[in-house]
Amino acid sequence: MKRKKIIALLSIFVLILVAFFVYDYTFNSKHRDIANEEATVVLSAVNLFNDFQKDEAVATTKYLDKVIEIKGSVSAIEDNAIVLNNQIQVGFNIGETPKLTNGTALTIKGRCVGYDELLEMVKIDQATVINK
Amino acid sequence: MKIMKKNIKQFVLSLIVLLSASSLLSAQGKYIDKKGKITFEASEELFEPVKATNASVTAIFNSETGEIAALALMKGFRFKNSLMEEHFNENYIESETYPKATFKGKLKDFDFSKITENNTEVIVNGKIELRGKEKEVSTTLIVKKFEGSIIIQGSFKVTPADFDIEIPSVVKNKIAKEIIVTVDFNLSQK
Numbered sequence: 001m002k003r004k005k006i007i008a009l010l011s012i013f014v015l016i017l018v019a020f021f022v023y024d025y026t027f028n029s030k031h032r033d034i035a036n037e038e039a040t041v042v043l044s045a046v047n048l049f050n051d052f053q054k055d056e057a058v059a060t061t062k063y064l065d066k067v068i069e070i071k072g073s074v075s076a077i078e079d080n081a082i083v084l085n086n087q088i089q090v091g092f093n094i095g096e097t098p099k100l101t102n103g104t105a106l107t108i109k110g111r112c113v114g115y116d117e118l119l120e121m122v123k124i125d126q127a128t129v130i131n132k
Numbered sequence: 133m134k135i136m137k138k139n140i141k142q143f144v145l146s147l148i149v150l151l152s153a154s155s156l157l158s159a160q161g162k163y164i165d166k167k168g169k170i171t172f173e174a175s176e177e178l179f180e181p182v183k184a185t186n187a188s189v190t191a192i193f194n195s196e197t198g199e200i201a202a203l204a205l206m207k208g209f210r211f212k213n214s215l216m217e218e219h220f221n222e223n224y225i226e227s228e229t230y231p232k233a234t235f236k237g238k239l240k241d242f243d244f245s246k247i248t249e250n251n252t253e254v255i256v257n258g259k260i261e262l263r264g265k266e267k268e269v270s271t272t273l274i275v276k277k278f279e280g281s282i283i284i285q286g287s288f289k290v291t292p293a294d295f296d297i298e299i300p301s302v303v304k305n306k307i308a309k310e311i312i313v314t315v316d317f318n319l320s321q322k
Contacts, residue, residue, distance in 0.1 A: 025215075026215060027180065027213060027215075028213075029213070029214050029215050030214060031214040031217075032214070060228065060231050061228060064207060064227070065207055065221075065228075078166065078167075079167070080167075081166070081167075081188075089166070089188075091188055111207075113188075113205045113207045113208050114205040114206075114207060114208075114232060115231070115232075116190050116203055116205065116232075117203065118190040118191075118192055118201060118202075118203045119166065119203075123188065123205055123208070125188065
């Protein structure tokens with residue numbers, strides 16, 4: 001009799017635990033932490049831009065949502081963003097924009113969001129500067 | 133020979149002057165926003181909010197013709213819930229295949245000289261392209277000047293069916309039938 005009770009209590013406990021984890025996974029699962037993800041592609045700003053110019057659909061499957069490490073030269077500074085080689089717009093998380101000057105050679109890591117044909121630029125967000 | 137050379141030189145010079153003048157002309161009245169905001173909300177009461185914001189929308193506005201164009205990359209829409217963001221991209225929008233949404237339109241009877249620092253209501257007519265589908269939209273926008281830039285704000289409604297997006301029956305009552313899209317642009321002269 002006692003054993004049955006213990007089993008019943010235990011299974012209720014396990015059920016509650018499972019329910020909690022399912023709830024937590026569904027409603028509180030964390031966003032990707034791009035800064036701590038390993039870059040899957042390493043290339044220059046020029047090459048990344050050229051790939052999108054050549055064939056946007058192919059470049060999209062290749063780079064979209066991937067963490068990319070890009071090397072380029074700073075050509076414009078905006079709030080929370082910089083532009084590399086007039087070709088790549090790099091967005092930083094709010095309050096994390098590094099202090100830079102035009103012409104600086106820079107390597108960044110961020111997530112590729114796609115190609116913006118109005119600006120004629122490839123967009124990167126959640127970027128961090130890589131010191132090398 | 134000498135005269136010809138001089139003529140060519142003059143011709144080239146005047147061409148340069150003409151070209152630079154015309155590029156100046158076309159640049160005039162062109163306003164751009166690289167950090168425009170678009171939010172959409174399809175929340176149902178009692179359920180978790182279905183809402184996402186894209187804070188890096190590109191918008192270009194020509195104050196002489198009233199033409200306006202905007203582009204939002206789908207992966208730039210951020211949800212509070214990461215799982216919802218994943219479903220949005222993978223199941224509903226298919227952002228790998230259709231990475232962007234665009235809007236091309238025109239403000240009706242737009243007269244830039246009548247725009248002040250106070251809100252002016254202007255009707256916009258245009259087309260949204262999303263998931264390879266086009267949808268005509270028309271709404272009232274609020275336009276005003278602010279410290280040398282132009283602010284354009286407004287909202288309109290669309291439905292998932294407008295863009296052939298099927299909502300599975302399991303979540304049908306958690307997603308609103310009509311989606312409210314809000315735009316907020318702060319355009320400065322280029």
